[in-house]
Amino acid sequence: MTAPAPYAPRPVRALGLWQAGKLRLKAYHIGAKAPSDAALAAARQEAARVEAAARAEGGASGLGFVVMHAGEMGTWLLMDWWAHGDILCQRLSLAPPDGAYEPMDDRPLTACVWELPILMHERDAYVRHMMTARPDADAYLADTRPGEAV
Structure with missing residues (x-):
């Protein structure tokens, strides 16, 4: 078993709202430096490719989020x-340095310790704004995690 490296917080920043097909997505980045324009373009392209999985799954609310993590x-x-009212669906991809994103669908990976705080914030935001008597998608999309380190 490989021992994990000692934990050190990493900066997180909100990247605004992205559109991928019919999905409106909150975007986040974890890493010391802001992503380059090329890295953002590649991530947007991958999000658009993955949007087909949301259509195939069905029941999508049209809401979600992306996390870019420079690891x-x-x-x-x-x-x-979000699909079927209360299910969080995910597709994970990896772009090696100077490479294109490749799906990780065949691996049982979900999220690392730096990504989990964002997932927890998104879960809480979805409950606060969407699982109510008056769901408010715009309020959900406006509710982003503060830019503190994770």
Whole structure:
């Protein structure tokens, strides 16, 4: 078993709202430096490719979020969307340095310790704004995690 490296917080920033097909997505980035325009374009392209999975699953609310995480192996992209009223769906992709995103569908990976606080915020935001008597998608999309380190 490989021992994990000692934990050190990593900066997180909100990247605004993205549109991928019919999905409106909150976007986040984890990493020391802001992503380059090329990295953002590649992530948006991958999010658009993955949007087909949301259509195939059905029951999508049209809401979700993406997390770009500049890690040691490359840049991870978590593409998450809400479906069937209360289910969080996810597709995970990895872009090695200077490479294109590749799906990680065949691996049982979900999220790392730095990504989980964003997932928890998104769960709470969805409950606050969507699982109410008066669901408010715009309020959900406006409710982003503060830019503190994770």
